[in-house]
Amino acid sequence: MKKLKFTAILAIFSVLMIFSSWAAGTEEEEGPKKLILGIESDFSATSLTHLIGAEYEGKGLFVDYVAPLFTQRTGIQVEVQQFPPVKGTPQKIINALAAGDHIDVFSGYGGRVSHFANSEWAYPLSFSDNFLSDFIPGFVDLLRDSRGVLYGLPQTAWGNCWVINVSLLKRIGREEMAEREAWTYDEFIELSKEVKKLGSDYYGTFLFAGDASGDYQTLSLISGFGFELINGGSIAANSPAGVEALTFLKSLVDSGLAIPGPNALTDAQMYPMWMSQKVLAMGYTWGAPVNAAAGDPTAGYEPFEAKIISWPHKSTIPGGKSGVGHNAAWIPKGSYSEEALALLKFITSTEIQELFSWYGRFPSRKSVKSVLVDNIHWKTVKTNIAKYGNMDLGMGLQQYPGLRAAWNAALQGLYSGELSPQQAVAQYESEGLQLLNE
Secondary structure: OHHHHHHHHHHHHHHHHHHHHHHHOOOOOOHHHHHHHOOOOOOOOOEEEEEEOOOOOOOHHHHHHHHHHHHHHHOOEEEEEEOOOOOOHHHHHHHHHHOOOOOOEEEEEHHHHHHHOOOOOEOOEOOOHHHHOOEOOOOHHHHEOOOOOEOOEEEEEEEEEEEEEHHHHHHOOOHHHHHOOOOEHHHHHHHHHHHHOOOOOOEOEOOOOOOOOOHHHHHHHHHHHOOOOEEOOEEOOOOHHHHHHHHHHHHHHHOOOEOOOHHHOOHHHHHHHHHOOOEOEEEEEOOHHHHHHOOOOOOOOOOOOEEEEOOOEOOOOOOOOEOEEEEEEEOEHHHOOHHHHHHHHHHOOHHHHHHHHOOOOEOOEOOOOOOOOOOHHHHHHHHHHHHHOEOOOOOOOOOHHHHHHHHHHHHHHHHHOOOOHHHHHHHHHHHHHHHHHO
């Protein structure tokens, strides 16, 4: 079935390629350069190398469709190479560049691309406000260094969401809440208290701080307070919204509405707990919890009803922000050329992002239309990202790993009672500023 879906999508894209080729050769001969590539001069290079990270599931789309379409438009051949799935990928790429290996454009997970910020490896980019305005707020900022310099462009992303157990809502007689676009925090607490009455081992949600993995789930949960962790490369957590958000998290643990002992829990334990059907709602990447709830005969779980809605928020805040794990593209400083810039803009274009969106990815461009029109869960997350933006996790900063660890340490201090909410955000600010100033 998956193979049939893949074939159907590629067939659709093949038709688009043929149409694009026809359009480019008729009345708008200069159209591809001006409208798609944004470059009016003729190209001199005849070939480019595009290195992609191991996070892409094979080279298929790039080799079979993206590269040939770029060649149709420009006459430039593209060799697609894929980096193997090994630890220390950023440093290995730096070593390869230092050894003289030539890469024109690199695409990969944003958390790895950030290693090239504030370094001598990424070519600084400059685009008009009009060009950048098509990107959803927050995505471009993920690719600015601490000085505000842009060193890459975002591609598509995975996105997280607030997934709710509809079967539990029905058990407490509140199934109407499943039809809401989002809950306020007060409503979530009220519903959690009702679920708690079903038994001492029932909970409103799952919090964890055993390590920094999955931190975007907690950050999205509290974004509806107006909370920001990072803003424009600066530490933003130490604010009234930050104190209010961490007070909320601590109250969930202290009141028993969250599973006890979050400092000993990690995001790896979220899924089994969700499948126990004793958690009302939690943050998760979008598809798996809903699909699993519908029933998996190999997993041994009883099926139940689940649904994705937007993140909780205060009644005075429009909505909570999704956390995203974006892929991004950048040009090594020694490889800059108009041809490389053209490829960079092409692989991050509306057209190519729409192709990847067919596979459950979320676009970073506003102009990408909804493609999975029959999947309400995909549409819900896409709409949430488009309306409210995404959490700035500091992923675009070279100090990202250290900042993640500092935030996790602040949460551990909060949950253990060693730090008050005020002290936790102050500690993170202090450690974060030290990291950024090193």
